[in-house]
Amino acid sequence: MAFTKGHGTGNDFVVIPDPEGQLDLSDDQVAALCDRRFGIGADGILRVVRSAQLAEGAAALAEEPAAEWFMDYRNADGSKAEMCGNGIRVFAKYLLDSGLTTLNAGSTLPVGTRAGVRDLTRSDSGFQVDLGRWRIEEADTLVRARGLSVPRPGQGIDVGNPHVVVALQSVDELESLDLTVLPQLDPVPPHGANIEFVVPGDPLVHDGVGSIRMRVFERGVGETLSCGTGVAAAALAVRHWAGPAAPDHWRVEVPGGTLGVRMFPTEEGEHVALSGPASLVFSGEIALAG
Structure with a gap:
């Protein structure tokens, strides 16, 4: 399985490309990948999957049809999480560096999450993400x-x-x-x-x-x-x-x-x-x- 290691201010993740949604990682597999002694080591997993390829992505596409990509975020113990503010910046960085999407200055990149669609833009420090209402x-x-x-x-x-x-x-x-x-x-x-x-x-x-x-x-x-x-x-x-x-x-x-x-x-x-x-x-x- 291919992977990329990334981090945002030390909050680190294993990024797993799975555009067609073919992987079904168990909690134990996620925990093993995140283990800092016996695995790659990370605070969580970011699976890169097209929104159209998973049931949770349907809500994202209904909210924003341009949200092609869904961030399937899992904590280090394998549990699912709604959102990750550092993780979504790393997710965007991976999409751009891998050529899976583009983000021009002044444009917005919508990404599906379990908390809804989140919009990213470029910033002086890297990326800015609109976390929505609170x-x-x-x-x-x-x-x-x-x-x-x-x-x-x-x-x-x-x-x-x-x-x-x-x-x-x-x-x-x-x-x-x-x-x-x-x-x-x-x-x-x-x-x-x-x-x-x-x-x-x-x-x-x-x-x-x-x-x-x-x-x-x-x-x-x-x-x-x-x-x-x-x-x-x-x-x-x-x-x-x-x-x-x-x-x-x-x-x-x-x-x-x-x-x-x-x-x-x-x-x-x-x-x-x-x-x-x-x-x-x-x-x-x-x-x-x-």
């Missing part, structure tokens, strides 16, 4: 994590997939977290959630741009160097806490680098966009175990 979850969530002396309240944010964002007091507190252990949520969301821990920049806003630092525990993966939708969720939560004077542009530092977040109005409501780099590291072939 919403605040009203229910309170209590978060317990190793390294925190007491449980902290978490803000639920949905950006196509579920997140819980926790505010911390200092960089020291952020760095002292032990995210080798799954943080506990109370109540537990029906489909789980990615959990982001954030601290504000000093100052929080500079030249009209907000600044925060973040670490993340990704559902079905563990701690990763970056989480694109988590970065957007963290910026949205901090803006919500900061009040109406908070900016709509944010700079978010994660262990793997820096990403940009922008909130902007549309006819259907406010959207949030994520921008950042995407890199393809190497390609090869691997024997797929049964």
